[in-house]
Amino acid sequence: GQQVMQIPQYQHVQEGEDFTTYCNSSTTLSNIQWYKQRPGGHPVFLIQLVKSGEVKKQKRLTFQFGEAKKNSSLHITATQTTDVGTYFCSGTSGSRLTFGEGTQLTVNP
Amino acid sequence: EAGVAQSPRYKIIEKRQSVAFWCNPISGHATLYWYQQILGQGPKLLIQFQNNGVVDDSQLPKDRFSAERLKGVDSTLKIQPAKLEDSAVYLCASSSPQGTIYGYTFGSGTRLTVV
Numbered sequence: 177g178q179q180v181m182q183i184p185q186y187q188h189v190q191e192g193e194d195f196t197t198y199c200n201s202s203t204t205l206s207n208i209q210w211y212k213q214r215p216g217g218h219p220v221f222l223i224q225l226v227k228s229g230e231v232k233k234q235k236r237l238t239f240q241f242g243e244a245k246k247n248s249s250l251h252i253t254a255t256q257t258t259d260v261g262t263y264f265c266s267g268t269s270g271s272r273l274t275f276g277e278g279t280q281l282t283v284n285p
Numbered sequence: 286e287a288g289v290a291q292s293p294r295y296k297i298i299e300k301r302q303s304v305a306f307w308c309n310p311i312s313g314h315a316t317l318y319w320y321q322q323i324l325g326q327g328p329k330l331l332i333q334f335q336n337n338g339v340v341d342d343s344q345l346p347k348d349r350f351s352a353e354r355l356k357g358v359d360s361t362l363k364i365q366p367a368k369l370e371d372s373a374v375y376l377c378a379s380s381s382p383q384g385t386i387y388g389y390t391f392g393s394g395t396r397l398t399v400v
Binding site: 275 | 340387389
């Protein structure tokens with residue numbers, strides 16, 4: 177079945193440093209979504225990427241979808257303490273959205 | 286707009302007991318999902334409804350889990366009998382008729398502890 181893998185599993189950064197998480201799928205995806213889950217909270221939708229090679233930005237966050245539509249990345253510039261949480265990528269193949277295991281980000285002030 | 290409502294927020298039961306979770310999606314959202322999230326892992330799809338029909342229940346352990354969405358609005362997920370490994374957060378989500386362009390909206394979840 178479809179598998180979505182994320183690395184790294186954990187990332188600790190100093191406030192102001194950059195952060196990147198990578199997502200790889202075992203199958204070609206029709207789209208990829210990114211979610212953020214704060215400690216004790218539920219996943220909150222950040223963005224959806226659909227086109228091959230697509231790049232989208234939200235303030236300090238940059239999202240990329242690979243040319244082959246099997247990988248994606250999320251980059252945060254100059255992290256802040258409010259960025260703490262687990263970032264999940266999730267890919268759609270057919271009608272099912274499959275989540276990766278997430279990257280847990282901690283930010284030291 | 287109101288979010289996805291779930292209840293109860295927490296539940297502690299003994300193994301072999303039964304438990305039920307309730308979800309009310311965002312008004313007008315035809316697609317409803319139940320996900321299981323074990324601590325430290327990503328959400329895993331259990332079942333997907335389109336209106337009151339099942340689209341995907343291939344990962345639902347049907348010997349003990351059941352779900353229904355009568356009238357195509359709110360939904361109930363049941364576990365009977367519960368096992369220790371069912372301890373997890375059960376998340377309900379819904380998505381708009383326009384598809385997933387706006388992503389899934391998740392409820393706050395029900396944290397189940399089986400002892």
